Amino acid sequence: MIQLTKKQVVTRLLQALGKKIVSSTLIREHETEIVIEKTYLPEVCSYLVNEKQGRLFTMVGNDERQHLGSFVLYYVFSFDQIDHFITVKTLIDEADPVFPSISVQVPAANWYEREVKDLLGLRALGHPDRRPLVLHGDWPEDQYPLRKDFQGPVARQSDRETTMQYEGRDVTEIPVGPIHAGIIEPGHFRFGAVGDTVLHLEAKLFYTHRGIEKSSEGLPLSKALFTAERICGVCALSHAVAFAQAVESAAQVTLPPRALYLRTLLLELERLYNHIGDIGNMCAGFGFAVGISHGARLREQLQQLNEQLVGHRFLRGVIALGGLRFDLAPAEIRSVSDVLSQVEADFDQLVEIILSHEIAMDRMATTGVLSLEQAVDLAVVGVAARASGHSVDIRRDHPYAAYRQVEFPVALQTAGDVLARFNVRVAEVKSSLLMIQQVIEQLPSGAIAVPIPAIKPYTQAMGWAESPRGEVCHWLMVGPEQTVFRYRIRSAAYSNWPAVPLTVPGNIVPDFPLINKSFELCYSCCDR
């Protein structure tokens, strides 16, 4: 009955597109796929985003020449209100590998379209920025690593990369990176500053591109899980859960309740150690050593708890396809409560110290503002979105694990500045603690895993999770014999990085580290 109404809702939503849709199928309870001709792409996508408030969730280019005879593009839009995804699928002929760009109407598609050109050689016509994104300028223009017939390695050529040229003589160019003084990962930032004030910032990333999507092609699903776990250093569990969910969704299995609850517990533990560590690290942006140390100390306590629970400080190696690899004993669950109550008391004090510190407040408030409009246009996710008043939380909007069973408030702020992001983290730490408490109270007993049956080749599925930095989305197409055919990883950092340079102009140069810290984005899971 519910399904029927949902189908009606979706039909109504798509009504205005009428004949532009070649076919429309409900491929899963939460996902409708529509096939369109590529010429209609801008119109259809712009309609879904700008008129129907869809949100670009991910975009995947796929080389399906072997079994379908052409390249395929999938634009996935999330409709949060009705807990549904609409995938726009379009075929691109090998002889004519171009398609109309949607980036002008849907700015969030900017990076995706540049990436699909770099990796698959499908060019978005009318895209305002034709520079390479993922592969830097020293990569030859006619080598596309994600094509199935790609033969590596390639000889690099001289760099054809360009950066913004400033004409006024008053603008000072400040290049920073890609190697930084701290321990952060590589990224090149180029400031155009007038005096102390930043006029323009350009960020060049993808120095840590490891080709994970390519190297996981052909891997057995069970082994690919371990790759998924290593996409990101700190959101390891979210990535593992998202990948496992994609496989489980493709295999159409239902997990035992205990596995779902334990996943929720562990996911929230991951959020806790990250958020508390990040709150401490943000103090580094204004040189407040006490905050940094205490943040690190609490994070260490939480990581030692992780180590006791699953044997790994970053919660790796606990997720299995179809559930968990091992169970948690009652005594271990009790130790979670104990440690968390200690940490909570200390954490409250820490927050109070930071928020009552005049310099901290002065540096954080009104710094690095991301407006709601920018956040919506760029489909920003996670803490950054919620701090700008964009209410997206995939735990609430498309519940997975046991998030349907626990109650939690979605932390929302409207200022969009560093302080707002700080406050969102504080509120989320509180709600994570609340959720863990509920999970412990409700934790059912029973099995912790189910076997994964054979999956039909070329089944596509998605998995998602709200990592501490925002939602991650894994798009998977299973190949013959339970291997990975195409794996598209869209991490929170990938959605949020394009927003960072927008928040810097108007601030002074020394504010950049603070702004950057408040977003707390990874480089490697963006670069993959």
Place this chain on the structure above:
Amino acid sequence: MFEILRKIWQTGTVTKRQPLAEAAGKYRGKIELDAAKCNGCRDCVGICPSGALSGSSDRPQIIIEHHKCVFCGSCADNCEQRAIKMTNQCYLEAKDKQDLIARIEVSGEKCG
């Protein structure tokens, strides 16, 4: 200001000296292979996601390249002979990579 100093005073020193006490019991550290129990079936080689385990085709030998291991524990979970186990040793540093490669002659006959 006073609050901050009080907090620092209360916390005391939290840095510990190396080497620390043992890692947690569940911690998955360096793997250990019991050559006497192993029958050379090479299930562990097939299951290892990082290629840390291999066998040479001409003799009953398992090669463990500890620097490639990601400590997932799959080999230990899947060995029917219970010949591999995860220890909680976490200090694996070595000056020479060769020191991290162990070639273990196993008694099994199934290899080759």
